[in-house]
Amino acid sequence: MNLNSKNTTKKLAHAIKGGFPGLRIHHTAIDDATDAAIESMTQQLHPSDIERINAKSPSGQRASMAARMALASACNTSMIHIHLVNNKPVLSHQNGHVSMSHGGQHAVGAWHPSLEVGIDIESDRGQLAIIAPKFLSDADLKRLKLAKEPQWMRRVAWGAKEAVYKAASQSGLVFSAIAIDSLDGLATEGHAIASLPDHQRYALHAQLIDGHCLVTAVHIPTSFRVVITGPESSGKTTLSMALSKHLKVPLVPEYSRIYLTELGEKAYGIKDLQAIAKGQLQAAQKAQPSGSKLCIEDSDLLTLVIWCEEKFGRNPDSIQQAWDKHPGHLYLLCAPDMPWEADPLRESPEDRDRLYGLHRQRLVQRQLPFIEMSGSHASRMTTALEALNTYLYLTQGCRIG
Numbered sequence: 319m320n321l322n323s324k325n326t327t328k329k330l331a332h333a334i335k336g337g338f339p340g341l342r343i344h345h346t347a348i349d350d351a352t353d354a355a356i357e358s359m360t361q362q363l364h365p366s367d368i369e370r371i372n373a374k375s376p377s378g379q380r381a382s383m384a385a386r387m388a389l390a391s392a393c394n395t396s397m398i399h400i401h402l403v404n405n406k407p408v409l410s411h412q413n414g415h416v417s418m419s420h421g422g423q424h425a426v427g428a429w430h431p432s433l434e435v436g437i438d439i440e441s442d443r444g445q446l447a448i449i450a451p452k453f454l455s456d457a458d459l460k461r462l463k464l465a466k467e468p469q470w471m472r473r474v475a476w477g478a479k480e481a482v483y484k485a486a487s488q489s490g491l492v493f494s495a496i497a498i499d500s501l502d503g504l505a506t507e508g509h510a511i512a513s514l515p516d517h518q519r520y521a522l523h524a525q526l527i528d529g530h531c532l533v534t535a536v537h538i539p540t541s542f543r544v545v546i547t548g549p550e551s552s553g554k555t556t557l558s559m560a561l562s563k564h565l566k567v568p569l570v571p572e573y574s575r576i577y578l579t580e581l582g583e584k585a586y587g588i589k590d591l592q593a594i595a596k597g598q599l600q601a602a603q604k605a606q607p608s609g610s611k612l613c614i615e616d617s618d619l620l621t622l623v624i625w626c627e628e629k630f631g632r633n634p635d636s637i638q639q640a641w642d643k644h645p646g647h648l649y650l651l652c653a654p655d656m657p658w659e660a661d662p663l664r665e666s667p668e669d670r671d672r673l674y675g676l677h678r679q680r681l682v683q684r685q686l687p688f689i690e691m692s693g694s695h696a697s698r699m700t701t702a703l704e705a706l707n708t709y710l711y712l713t714q715g716c717r718i719g
Contacts, residue, residue, distance in 0.1 A: 338709075341428065341429075341435065342392045342393075342394075343426060345424060345427075346425050347423055347425075348420060348425055350384065351380050351381075359383055363399070364398075364399040366401060367398075367400050371383065381420040384425035385420045385425040388425050389416055392427040393412065393414065393416065393427070393429045395412065403487070404489065406487040413645075415433060416428065417481070419438045420439065421438075421440050421441045421530060422439075422530050423441075423530075425439075429685075430536060431645060431685055431686050433536050433537045434486070434536070435485055436482055436485030437532070437533070438476075438477040438480040438533050439477070439527070439531065440476060440531045443473070446473060447469070452494065453476060453479055458498070461502060462475075471501065473531040474501070474504050478504060478512060480493075481533045482520050484535070485536070496514060497512065498511075508524065509523050518537065519538040521712045541568075541606040541611070542611065542612050542613065542709060542713070543606070544612060544613065544646065544706065545615045547646075547677055548677055549666070549670040549673035550664045552654040552656065552670065552674070554572075554616055557650065557691065557698055557702065558615070559616075561703075562614045564699070564703075565612060565614070565706070568605040569615075570601050570613065574617070577593065577594045578590075579663070587630075588632075588634060592636055595640055598619060612710075618646055619637060620645075620646075620649075620677065623638060623680065624677065645684065646686070648687050650698075651688050651689065652691045652692075652698070653690060654671060654674055
């Protein structure tokens, strides 16, 4: 997690090492929402959002504007156009999932490029003791009686369920139906997993910030898609196969190799690349319902986006839109720092560094989480396993060797 703000020099907190891949959280003090800052921010908001804010009290308006300032920083943009879907904020002008909150003297915003996210920040509210039986399960209430700091645990529990409620955005969902596997662990500024009646799961993280309780919730996908990407002859297939074998998880092969091998010596065109994109996406979707915690993909539609532009000077909307809708959850970007290996299907032995830069540029532009792989195969495996250990710890409570 990246916890900082353009609007304040004080960091909210530091997350555990690594954090949830792709998650960005930014913070601002509500006092930083000065009249001048509000006027400037108002010019960047959608009219319907301004109308919602203006319906609040003066203090509520300032807090809401502070939350949008934090969200703009988390989204790495100055313009926040939000519309509501099932009372949940949705970005109108860029990809990603967002959430925001304010409480006490703080406002926070959270953004993730591909996974649903919820965030809540709570000041000390005495009424939580009164309503605790309404939002805590019987098991939670029993744990609460044994807690050394029951007041803090109630705030953590409320914040966690509020964050999950925001992320899930399910009609009819009640707080008491949100189960937290380790409320004790969460209350020690740690991690836990929340589960819903429909078996959807969310990774939780709680932190104490200047007397405020901050909790984030990120949806745990059925299968976390780890995409190995990069230019030709950069060790992608070798790393993909090794990770799949080591972790005992599904491997989605590079569909372009299958397709072009079957095509033979015929020249390929845009329609062929569109067919490859469709086949790659279908292969990835087929692998996901396997029940595996992870899925390793040897390339995805990012490579096809660049391939189309390089080979034909344009990128069909169908391929770009498919990648926009189905990005990987984590990219391992392989550097071409190894000897070129000739292959009948490879075309660009002298252009690998530039193509590597294009892959990196696209990932940065989309603000997708990626880790650069370089050096020996052993070094790459170590780096990759460290990254995946972070994810597995946050979502499964386990690590791999």
